[in-house]
Amino acid sequence: MANTRKILTLSVPLVIFFSVCYFLFKGLYSDPRKLDSALIGQSVPQFTLQDIYDPQKQYDSSIFKGQKMLLNVWATWCPTCYAEHKFLNKLAGQGIYIVGMNYKDNRTKAIKWLTDLKDPYQISLFDENGMLGLDLGVYGAPETYLIDSKGIIQYRHVGDLNEKNWSETVLPIFNEME
């Protein structure tokens, strides 16, 4: 009896050691991009950006009010965006309102991309130097933000949207939003 107690007491440091090891090991492989966005629950930051097709046309954050929508960050230099584009076209076909933000890109290349691959975006913003991207805390492209009708960011998805993560993760959140 006394012996088992001794073994138990002596194994406490070992248990602590292994649990610390577990967390440190997990930390080695954790992806910092999986962290929740710092902007969840906040409204879309103020901005003024040009339309991708027409430099004369300018938009500000008021375009994010009135209905729930997706804000998709993309660029022509991003191969994953290419893979994602088809699915975005499909979503647009289902009547989902998507705003595109062309991130640190070239206008001519972007317009060619949208012409060749079809344009799924209701509005296309041109964020040449990544100003809005920085304010949104964008890590890279593609990223998709879920914005409710009041213009509040509810969720951020890092990486491409596809059939699987859309139906499993993103769509339920999108459906719950007002």
Add this chain to the structure above:
Amino acid sequence: MPLSSFRYYLMPAFILLLCFISVGANSAIETFEFDNVEQEQVFHDLTKQLRCPKCQNQNISDSNAPLAKDLRNKTYELVKQGKSEQQVVDYMVARFGNFVRYDPPLTPATIFLWLGPLVFIFIGFYFLYGQLKRQNKQDDHLDSQESDRLEQILAGKTSVNKKTKQEKK
């Protein structure tokens, strides 16, 4: 001194000297101009303590990621505007969360970092205290029989000592 020996000494000395030259650890090379030395210092402090949000473990001064470059430029812009170190850190935290700081703030999630070591020190002291107490207890435990025996032994020993002394005489 003959030339050959000079060469013998100079070469190793030169190689030794090479060992002390450190190649800069900062991979990003950019030139920023500042109004004064304080601003430059603030900028360098900030780029060292702000973490690249996309990278696993690099500050924005070390990283070559495009995002780190953007953050450096933004930091420069804000410092140039006369923002304080704290204001710039707040600006970054508002956009990228606390992950961007290498010096974490005291929050419920991080409180263990401060209290953890204290807890371990207390556990250590508690353990020592327990050990000490047990030792004292063991010392006290001599019942009457044992103490009688101890006295006898001690008495016997002294008599033995006396005997040996007498024999020596």
